[in-house]
Amino acid sequence: MRLASSGFDSLDQVLGHDGYPDRAAVLAIGPPGIGKEALGYEFINAGLTGNDFCLYATALSVRDVLQDVQAFGIDTTQKVPLWLAGSGGQLRYDPNDLASLSFSIKEALKKNSGRRTRVVIDSLSPLLMLNPPETVYKFLGQLIAEVKNYDAVLFGTLEEGMHQPQVLAAMQQLVDGVIELRFYEEGLRLVPLMRIKKMRGAIPETGYYRFAISRSGMEVSAYVK
Amino acid sequence: MSSDLVVTVLPTLVLIGLTDVFSLYAVYLSISVWRGLVVPVYRSRALWMALLGVFAAIVFTYEGLAIIVPSSPLASVEVREILFAIPLGVILVLINRTANTVIKLDYLRRDVLFWKELRFVFGAVVVLFYILFYSHYVYFLPDAQGFALALYFPALVYGAIVIAKGTTVTRDTTFRSHVKWFGYLLAAFIAGNVIYFLPISLVIDLVFFALTSFCFYKMARFLVPAGRLSASQ
Numbered sequence: 001m002r003l004a005s006s007g008f009d010s011l012d013q014v015l016g017h018d019g020y021p022d023r024a025a026v027l028a029i030g031p032p033g034i035g036k037e038a039l040g041y042e043f044i045n046a047g048l049t050g051n052d053f054c055l056y057a058t059a060l061s062v063r064d065v066l067q068d069v070q071a072f073g074i075d076t077t078q079k080v081p082l083w084l085a086g087s088g089g090q091l092r093y094d095p096n097d098l099a100s101l102s103f104s105i106k107e108a109l110k111k112n113s114g115r116r117t118r119v120v121i122d123s124l125s126p127l128l129m130l131n132p133p134e135t136v137y138k139f140l141g142q143l144i145a146e147v148k149n150y151d152a153v154l155f156g157t158l159e160e161g162m163h164q165p166q167v168l169a170a171m172q173q174l175v176d177g178v179i180e181l182r183f184y185e186e187g188l189r190l191v192p193l194m195r196i197k198k199m200r201g202a203i204p205e206t207g208y209y210r211f212a213i214s215r216s217g218m219e220v221s222a223y224v225k
Numbered sequence: 226m227s228s229d230l231v232v233t234v235l236p237t238l239v240l241i242g243l244t245d246v247f248s249l250y251a252v253y254l255s256i257s258v259w260r261g262l263v264v265p266v267y268r269s270r271a272l273w274m275a276l277l278g279v280f281a282a283i284v285f286t287y288e289g290l291a292i293i294v295p296s297s298p299l300a301s302v303e304v305r306e307i308l309f310a311i312p313l314g315v316i317l318v319l320i321n322r323t324a325n326t327v328i329k330l331d332y333l334r335r336d337v338l339f340w341k342e343l344r345f346v347f348g349a350v351v352v353l354f355y356i357l358f359y360s361h362y363v364y365f366l367p368d369a370q371g372f373a374l375a376l377y378f379p380a381l382v383y384g385a386i387v388i389a390k391g392t393t394v395t396r397d398t399t400f401r402s403h404v405k406w407f408g409y410l411l412a413a414f415i416a417g418n419v420i421y422f423l424p425i426s427l428v429i430d431l432v433f434f435a436l437t438s439f440c441f442y443k444m445a446r447f448l449v450p451a452g453r454l455s456a457s458q
Contacts (some may be wrong), residue, residue: 031396031449032330033267046317058330073263086333095332161450162396162428183261183451190254190451192261208454220237225454 004118004153005050008218014194014209016202021129022178024156024200025144027124030181035213036157038118038181041069042218043155044081044201047118054081055108057121058109059095062174063150065122073215081120082108093128098139105143109150117152124171125159133167138176176200181211193223233428235237247438251445253279258448270322271448277319278441280312285434287393292427303362304379308364310358313377316411317351320384323407327391330400337391338383338441350380385411403447410440 003019005012012018020026020043026049026089028036028207040056049052058065064083066076082102083089091104127136140156147154157169160182180198183190208223252275259271285364287308290298296303324347325380336342357373362367385408418434 031260031399033264034449035263038263060334064334067262067367073453074261123332161399183258183449184454185451186454188250190257190261190449193454199330 004043004052004116006039006046006048007046008039008220010218010220011039014196014220015177016196020155021201022151022153023148023155024158024176025140025147026177026179026199027156027158028181029160029168029172030177031160031183034179034181034183035124035211035218036105036225037068038072038213038218040122040155040157041072041074043153044118044120045074047116047155048079048081049051050116051110052116052118053112054118055084055105055120056081057084057093057101057105057119058123059086059093059126071146072213084108086202095130097132098127098135101144102139106146109146109152113149117150119147119152119154121154121156123157123159125157125162128158128167128171133170137170140171144174144176152192156179171216172197185207191210191223193219231411233403233426237289237292237431238430240428240435241286244431244438247442248278248282248285248436251438251442252282254445255448258445264329266322266325269351270319270326273315273319273322274441274448275438276388276444277312278445279398279447280315281438281441284312285438286310289431292431301420307359307362310355312448314351314355315346316365316414317377317380317384320360320388321347321351324384324387324391325387326400327395328408330395330397331391335394337394338387340387342390343383348386349375349382354380367387381411399450403444406440406443406447408439410444411435413440 004022005019006015014047028039030036037179044054044056056065062083062169065085069076082091083090084093084101086093092100094100105119109119124136131139144154156175158168160168177199180195181192181196183192192211195208196202196205198204209220210223212219255271256279257273259268262268262271273430275292289306291297291305295328302382321344324337324344327337328334328340354373354377357369357376361369388404388407392401395401413433413436417430420430420433421427
């Protein structure tokens, strides 16, 4: 099984096989601001460095995303992904129009079928807010099936706290890997922890990890109470 | 046991203790969140929460001690007002940070009541508020405090409306709870200040400050959604 580096060495080690499995869809779930986007940015950055074809889909404008990316110390002047964005991108992202979104991503996959491909959707939450959940499940299911036909990895983010628990559970069922980033109460303490809830090809584990994301990278260590 | 001890000193000490416990625990929670978050907008909000908690603990403790020892020169109205103005400005900064969070939480980054343009004016109001408020003491300008408060309250109301309206856009239930407790905090804080000018025991004033601190603790608790780790995990 080929692997796609997450862009963070420390995270690759925790994932068990030095990265995300190939032909897979991975979901990062967590509250706003905890670092899900950073995982997406680094994943794309690692792909661009390795000369992979990269597509970044977002409801935001390219300018907004680039501002965020630069805050993590990522150089955006050398190589850029194909932008499927709310504004400023090569392709227009409309969270209301799932058919068009699906078509754009599938076309990009087809055109670059000879290359290794990385697709980031940041975030899937607007889709769930603007469309019935069942429609989004169908859209995502078809998209994941398409991704598996190519040498591609799909990485999506999902906001915690904005969706019903059953919606979050259904979304997790659809994908091959789930990374959960969230705060936990332990007595009077509040600690940010990461958990690999599932990852295709890796041994299921129940451990929690402390993590810290900064401009210099991501530190991950096993959490011991 | 003197009646003064029972009626004033003991309740005051208990209320100061409660206020400080809530405020300082909220500071601890806010700093934990600040350290754990990555995105600057959310981190900034947590940091200003922590700062407000520190100032609230200092000011409310000072107010309590001033009630116990009213004859001390440090309990003069001027000293208390000078101290009290610090958290007032920090509340405006926190409103500013929360309104920025409202915009960031919206996946389309839509503007709310011209906030994107007016937030710089809002920032200028915070600076002007401090300059005018303290110029009353430094340059003995009699009307400066009035001007400061005339700037302060419209900014407070505008910021509160931006946050309340912006909250209707987001579906983030934790953020909504955070904002709800922010509203309660402002209500308790304003009620406490109104009571200060009424001819009733100042200890009642401290009850409202304790309530304010409790609301502040709840705000900190809802800075981020948090799960619970069980012993088996």
